[in-house]
Amino acid sequence: MKTVVRRLSGHLLRGLAMIWVVTTLSFVIIRNIPGDPVRGQYEKLIEQGMSPDQAERSTAALYGFLPTGSLWDQYTDYLNGLLHGNLGQSLSTPGTGVATLIGSAAKWTILPVLGGTLLSFLLGVTLGVYAAIKRSGKLGDALAISGSLLHGIPQYVIGLLVVAVFSTLWPILPAGGPVDIDFAPGFNGPYIASLIQHATLPVLTYALASYGGWILAMKSSVATVLGDDFIMAAELRGMSRGILFRYIARNAILPLFTILALSLGLLFGGAIFIESIFNYPGLGLLLVNSIGARDYALMGGTFLVLTVAIVVANIAADLLYAVIDPRVRKGAEA
């Protein structure tokens, strides 16, 4: 128990340091993107004949803060805000907190992307086992080829193809937006049906785009385990098929857990292309729009959320690994 606590605290310290480094870097980079909207507004007001004082006050009233101060002052203010759980005010949507924007975008990202990730993981892993066992047969080849092919096609091409097929050629599903505005939000049948309808294509696209990676990873992992001595040993000891299958599956899926945990962390980056194609107001779209609008605070906020998510996912993967692999567990205690 003591070792677990020590391990966890080590992870947390390193994670915090990592988050601080990324925050600082993204702050510096973001502030150096040309085109400062606050200064733009301030200068526009002066051009319109306002005195600098007036212009400053007016801009401050609009954005909720003063556009003055050195980069260092702004940096310390920003960090201070973060430590108090304040992600700052959005510039492109004046008067709204970054946290609020991220929160409302997150709900449109997490469920579809989570659904897509889990769907493709389950599908890819199951078919990957099959592809490995039948790897000298036609079906195994076909599965592996489908994996390579889908793995090779970029997400946005798959997205456009899916739209072309299911919304244009054979219009059975809506191509854009998260939900029909005709229905009152809430826990009622039509609204939920509309949600699911709109989520189907993005989830499908996401699943298709990542399924290839899973099937290939699982296939090679299973093929490696199948060649391990202990599998043949178990077979020659007359272990039943079920037990043999569990031996193979558990050993083969081990390396995939790390990838899964990391992709669950990346989930908070949203799926930029997919959300753009389907006009889905998730985190990816929010990030793209914030960059277009030079919304420093919002950019910083989305980067921060993504960073934290990945760091947490990493720690979770590491701890999870210790639970499922006794070699790691003992190694850490020794």
Added chain:
Amino acid sequence: MTRTSAPGVRVKDLTVVYKTPAGELPALGGVSLSLAPGTITGIVGESGSGKSTLALSLLNAVQPPGRIKEGVVEIDGLGDVVKLTGEELRRARGRQVGYVFQAAQNSLNPLKTVGKQLLDLGRSHDFDDLPALLKDARALLGRMGLDGGRVLDSYQHELSGGMRQRVGIMFALVLNAHLVVLDEPTTALDMITQAAILKIVRDVHHERGLTTLIITHDMGVAAEVTDSLAVMYGGRVVEHGPTTEVLGSPRHPYTKGLIRAIPRLSGDIDEARALPGRPPTLGTIPKQGCVFRERCPLRIAVCDTVDPEPITRDARTVACHAVGRLATPVVPKEYV
């Protein structure tokens, strides 16, 4: 079912082929070999001579792309193993024939403790009394000088090479199999552990009344533990007989060469003569004639065209044209 006594094993004309791009190549070319009940038989030979393939054939477990093309492997109480399939075959493995692996160092699932894998084994073979199985395993491990309780609670990576080997032997014996096949049980172990393992094998063999087959390329190991010894070359058994006789007065030129190649502790290292040439691989085994002729000092004309039949005389079997000629009246094995 002959559960309580040691089974005899009769391998007849066993041919095992491996599928390669160059067609099906024979790893075993019509091997015949009998294991007398209750004896320890050794098989020696260079790498690639077909030792392991023969051992796997006893469990009908030749791995693809290999397959048993023809022949019979008859085990008392099981019948012809080559004909067993599916569940019948699975149940015979482990229960009737115990197998200790060449790579026994890695013969355990790294994610489960030895005890849990033992329970998996028990369930696979429908053991109702699992606590008794654990008790047997602990006793066996204790018999081999290990702390049974501790070992059952351990993962593979917590055990040393010698301990893993003993665990492998425990797995082969715990279901009370009376035919035990050990494929290079002491390879990769230090000399002291090696001696300890061999002693265990011999002791357990006598205590339990087993029929044991040991595959090795170590003549010392063969000399130490086996009652009878078969020498393999190029997928054939070229000589077979009581160990002391085979080693003391080898008849086949290959056996002679092998023994001459062993360096002695006392004496000049230069007295050890390496066999000239190299052993055939799957692809270079001659299609006709004697497989050893290229390296043979006794080569005669007939060797190029006719594969020598194993001839049995005075409990010794030799497959060699030249030796057959030199020897006094030969009785073909059919009449023995």
